[in-house]
Amino acid sequence: MSLTDVLAKVESNSEKALELLKEYCRFPSISAHKRAQPETAALVRRILGENGFEAREYPTEGGPNVVFGQLVVDEKKPTLLMYEHYDVQPTDPVNEWKRDPFDPVVEDGKFWARGCGDTKGNLIAQLLAVQAWREVEGAPPINLKFVVEGEEEVGSPHFGSFVEANKEILKADGATIEGGDHLHDGRPKIELGCKGTLYVELVSRTAKVDQHSMYAPIAPNPGWRLIHALNTLRDQRGRVTIPGWLEDARRPTPREIRYLKASGFKAQALKEFWGATDLLGGDNDFELLRRLVYWPTCTICGFESGYTGEGTKTVNPAVAKVKLDFRILPNMRSDKQLVKLQDHLKAKGFSDIEVVYKDHLDPSAISRNARVVKACLKGSVDVYGHEADVWPWSPGASANGFFNEVVGVPSISGPGVSYDGSNYHAPNENIRLADFVGGAKHMAAMIGRF
Ligand SMILES: [Zn+2]
Structure with a gap:
């Protein structure tokens, strides 16, 4: 079966992909300081091109370029759009980093660098998935689009006008926004919207x-x-x-509550990461998760x-x-x-x-029945042997709402390469290698199931 071969190909190409991720993470593309923007955009355009995408940079008025790429296999087939950003957060407090944030290293089964989780690792994993399809089958089974902007970490001040001017090219049957996390035990998690x-x-x-x-x-x-x-x-x-x-x-539906009850969410892991003395709301994981999502x-x-x-x-x-x-x-x-x-x-x-x-x-959430959700869940069964954790929306804000309402494409967060200890926006950002390979496989399977 071709999916098995595609997943095996993801695995065997993953070492090389990590080298590419190192190259990508060496660019100190901190949008708050307007650093390395043209070079990083150029790298993104280059690697999209190397993976069969027709890619170009779109200038924005007063901001860095947005990179857009598309790989059309058949106009009649559905299209999946992937949104990522090539900028990263500043690195302060700098003295709390145990390694140079822009000199990526692999150590202790993890990849360490600013931006590897948020979200440079996702783009590389997604391209690893596409590459595997191209090597095994000659082409992916659906049409794919990437849109990668350079100012997400400062609130995307120029992305709205890019979208207004280029709505046509962003049309798709579903979208993934950045990527989903993994829970501490390695279970993938997807979110159908955001607060x-x-x-x-x-x-x-x-x-x-x-x-x-x-x-x-x-x-x-x-x-x-x-x-x-x-x-x-x-x-x-x-x-x-x-x-x-x-x-x-919006009130919780019984179905959403069932999904949350089945979640592998462990509040204790978060408490330890934070070194927090107490959590608000007791110590029952389900009650804490319900609170996290619905409060x-x-x-x-x-x-x-x-x-x-x-x-x-x-x-x-x-x-x-x-x-x-x-x-x-x-x-x-x-x-x-x-x-x-x-x-x-x-x-x-x-x-x-x-x-x-x-x-x-503004917040937003799509239905569990959307094509993009179904494909993502089937893909997680293919790769992890069970469905991903489904959260009706993320406790954080993201571009989901923007894509759902302004671009008009049902969007989710997932699949992705990070986990709940990835330290985004904080010192010592990292991803686990197992999640990187798992996320890439999940994306490959989702493309196959779309
Ligand atoms: Zn971020």
């Missing part, structure tokens, strides 16, 4: 200038003012307490007021600011939630606190 975000800053200004703290009995304090307001947004158990906050949210959040990302340097300074500050990140569920809309937040603060007597909108990404 959204609403990011705001709350500002309390209680005076024109800072004052000596001896005036505190009569001078208002903006830090306390914010703390009192914040206390009305979330309770100690982590529930968002803004009235009507969840009224539009909205209100997170204090940073709080700034007064003096926080060495020693002491007796000051009653004039201003306090807090950065808040709300994660919202499919069917909730960030603009509507923002109004709810503003109305709530007013109703609680905090109309003096300024709510500054910073950013948003």
